[in-house]
Amino acid sequence: xxxxxxxxxxxxxxxxxxxxxxxxxxxxxxxxxxxxxxxxxxxxxxxxxxxxxxxxxxxxxxxxxxxxxxxxxxxxxxxxxxxxxxxxxxxxxxxxxxxxxxxxxxxxxxxxxxxxxxxxxxxxxxxxxxxxxxxxxxxxxxxxxxxxxxxxx
Amino acid sequence: xxxxxxxxxxxxxxxxxxxxxxxxxxxxxxxxxxxxxxxxxxxxxxxxxxxxxxxxxxxxxxxxxxxxxxxxxxxxxxxxxxxxxxxxxxxxxxxxxxxxxxxxxxxxxxxxxxxxxxxxxxxxxxxxxxxxxxxxxxxxxxxxxxxxxxxxxxxxxxxxxxxxxxxxxxxxxxxxxxxxxxxxx
Numbered sequence: 001x002x003x004x005x006x007x008x009x010x011x012x013x014x015x016x017x018x019x020x021x022x023x024x025x026x027x028x029x030x031x032x033x034x035x036x037x038x039x040x041x042x043x044x045x046x047x048x049x050x051x052x053x054x055x056x057x058x059x060x061x062x063x064x065x066x067x068x069x070x071x072x073x074x075x076x077x078x079x080x081x082x083x084x085x086x087x088x089x090x091x092x093x094x095x096x097x098x099x100x101x102x103x104x105x106x107x108x109x110x111x112x113x114x115x116x117x118x119x120x121x122x123x124x125x126x127x128x129x130x131x132x133x134x135x136x137x138x139x140x141x142x143x144x145x146x147x148x149x150x151x152x153x
Numbered sequence: 154x155x156x157x158x159x160x161x162x163x164x165x166x167x168x169x170x171x172x173x174x175x176x177x178x179x180x181x182x183x184x185x186x187x188x189x190x191x192x193x194x195x196x197x198x199x200x201x202x203x204x205x206x207x208x209x210x211x212x213x214x215x216x217x218x219x220x221x222x223x224x225x226x227x228x229x230x231x232x233x234x235x236x237x238x239x240x241x242x243x244x245x246x247x248x249x250x251x252x253x254x255x256x257x258x259x260x261x262x263x264x265x266x267x268x269x270x271x272x273x274x275x276x277x278x279x280x281x282x283x284x285x286x287x288x289x290x291x292x293x294x295x296x297x298x299x300x301x302x303x304x305x306x307x308x309x310x311x312x313x314x315x316x317x318x319x320x321x322x323x324x325x326x327x328x329x330x331x332x333x334x335x336x337x338x
Binding site: 057059063064072076077079087090092093094096097098099128 | 188192194195197212231232234235236237238242244245247249264266278279280
């Protein structure tokens with residue numbers, strides 16, 4: 001009985017050590033070289049459509065479906081949305097605050113005021129807060145990474 | 154042994170094997186059906202606190218000052234982030250503190266996964282992927298098998314050619330009729 005219990009404890013420890021340290025989401029990461037989020041944010045047009053590997057803390061997570069995370073920039077006051085296809089990757093809320101290495105394609109899109117209001121309403125609903133359309137002051141360029149794979153540590 | 158006996162054995166034994174997963178998928182199905190009204194995976198709690206406005210010039214100094222004011226131990230802190238000049242976020246296990254630095258107003262967002270239901274939803278929505286995809290597919294095929302064999306368990310007045318046909322018809326008409334109503338209205 002004791003030896004069985006010891007085996008169970010050992011196996012549990014091995015499982016935690018093997019899988020507890022980091023968790024993979026989606027496809028395998030293929031790139032070796034990292035791109036700084038601050039570089040992408042400083043010059044988004046030059047990265048549009050390019051595959052990048054970024055690293056940073058997860059500062060926000062989609063509460064509704066776990067379909068995006070926001071990755072904090074290497075410089076203060078900046079974060080980039082890492083959007084994944086609904087249901088293909090689901091990020092749990094517990095990843096908030098952990099560090100991630102994430103790969104995907106940079107997307108730069110220009111949105112009209114009407115599109116931004118519609119998008120703002122949807123995001124606010126996902127995040128469980130009110131949305132004030134008057135906060136949209138004009139058309140905007142939205143930068144994000146279309147996520148394919150991530151490792152959360 | 155005639156075909157109906159084999160049919161009934163198959164229906165019974167596959168049915169037994171499906172009890173666990175059917176209950177998991179059904180409970181999770183109800184939970185995620187109402188995701189517009191609640192979060193089926195997590196309980197989210199918000200708390201408002203007020204501390205003295207933060208002191209410090211660098212981010213590190215501000216973090217140390219705020220942690221002391223909130224009585225947060227160093228080993229509890231997972232990460233910190235400043236989304237803008239006036240805000241500091243501190244990330245702890247299942248808790249995020251958003252501090253408005255000039256006023257000292259603090260919003261604490263606590264997240265806890267719902268025990269058992271979270272795991273059921275993960276399985277139902279095939280979050281693990283990999284081998285679970287095969288298990289879930291097999292489960293679906295077995296459900297079809299149980300449904301089909303179920304029609305032939307009994308013969309006579311209570312069988313498929315008796316009252317059974319009405320129940321089977323109702324089970325098909327309800328989704329089709331609703332879809333037509335939804336599509337054309």
